[in-house]
Amino acid sequence: MEGKTIKENKINEEIRDKELRVIDEDGTMLGIMSRDEALALAEQRKLDLVNISPNAVPPVCKILDYGKYRYEAQKREKEAKKKQRTIEVKEIRLSTFIEEHDLQVKANTASKFLKDGDKVKASLRFRGRELGHTQLGREVMDKFAELCSEFSTVEKKPVMEGRTMSMVLAPRSEK
Numbered sequence: 001m002e003g004k005t006i007k008e009n010k011i012n013e014e015i016r017d018k019e020l021r022v023i024d025e026d027g028t029m030l031g032i033m034s035r036d037e038a039l040a041l042a043e044q045r046k047l048d049l050v051n052i053s054p055n056a057v058p059p060v061c062k063i064l065d066y067g068k069y070r071y072e073a074q075k076r077e078k079e080a081k082k083k084q085r086t087i088e089v090k091e092i093r094l095s096t097f098i099e100e101h102d103l104q105v106k107a108n109t110a111s112k113f114l115k116d117g118d119k120v121k122a123s124l125r126f127r128g129r130e131l132g133h134t135q136l137g138r139e140v141m142d143k144f145a146e147l148c149s150e151f152s153t154v155e156k157k158p159v160m161e162g163r164t165m166s167m168v169l170a171p172r173s174e175k
Contacts (some may be wrong), residue, residue, distance in 0.1 A: 010051040011066050012039060019058040022049075025065075033060055051153040087119055089168070094124045094144060096137050103140070107147035114151040114171045137165045145169065 010016075015035060022030040022038045025047060033041075042049040042063045050069065090113040092106050110120045114161035122144055124137045141158040148169055156168040 009066075010054065011048050012042070013050050015049060015059075017051075017059050017060065019048075020051075020061045021056065021058050023052075023060065023062045025063055030063075032113060038063075085117060087117060089119045089121050091121045091123060094122055094140055096126065096130050096140060097125065100162065100169075104143060104147065107144060110144075110169065111150050111151045114148065117171055118156065119171070120148070120152065120169045121166055122169065123164055125164050127163075131163060134160060134165065138159065141165060141167055 018035055019032055020035055020038050021032050024030055025045075030041070038049050040060060045063060045174050047063050048066040049061050049063055051059055052062050054124055062069070090110075092110050093101070094106060098106075110122070113120050122141060124140060126134065126137060130137075138158055145152075145167065151172055152169040153172055154167060155168075155170040157166050158167040
């Protein structure tokens with residue numbers, strides 16, 4: 001097993017509680033019985049006694065095939081992992097005096113990222129005297145957002161953070 005992602009349950013002799021609420025393999029409640037009775041019943045059916053709810057009073061134990069139970073739990077977990085998608089944040093760097101064509105190329109790249117379901121962080125770094133012309137940077141950011149507007153929505157408007165202005169675009173959700 002790769003990592004211990006499945007919570008390990010106490011089985012058979014590992015269970016130390018004196019009284020247990022016991023359920024059999026098909027979900028029928030067998031009632032509250034002593035640990036020894038429950039272990040004997042599980043052994044008689046050639047199955048395991050598994051503590052499925054240790055915090056309950058009394059703890060709930062189920063008589064089942066532990067190997068099969070763990071296998072199915074791993075299978076469910078694997079299936080859940082398969083369905084989830086991690087969203088990455090891709091960064092695109094712009095400059096204050098970027099040419100129209102270069103901005104278009106960067107917008108096309110950003111659109112590809114957005115189509116793949118990733119977020120795009122557009123950042124613009126001001127160097128030297130450019131810091132006195134932050135409005136030019138904001139215009140570049142607005143133009144970039146407009147070029148990407150077909151595939152995105154502005155999640156975070158352009159903000160200055162030190163010498164850098166940045167904004168975040170999120171993929172547009174299809175409804």
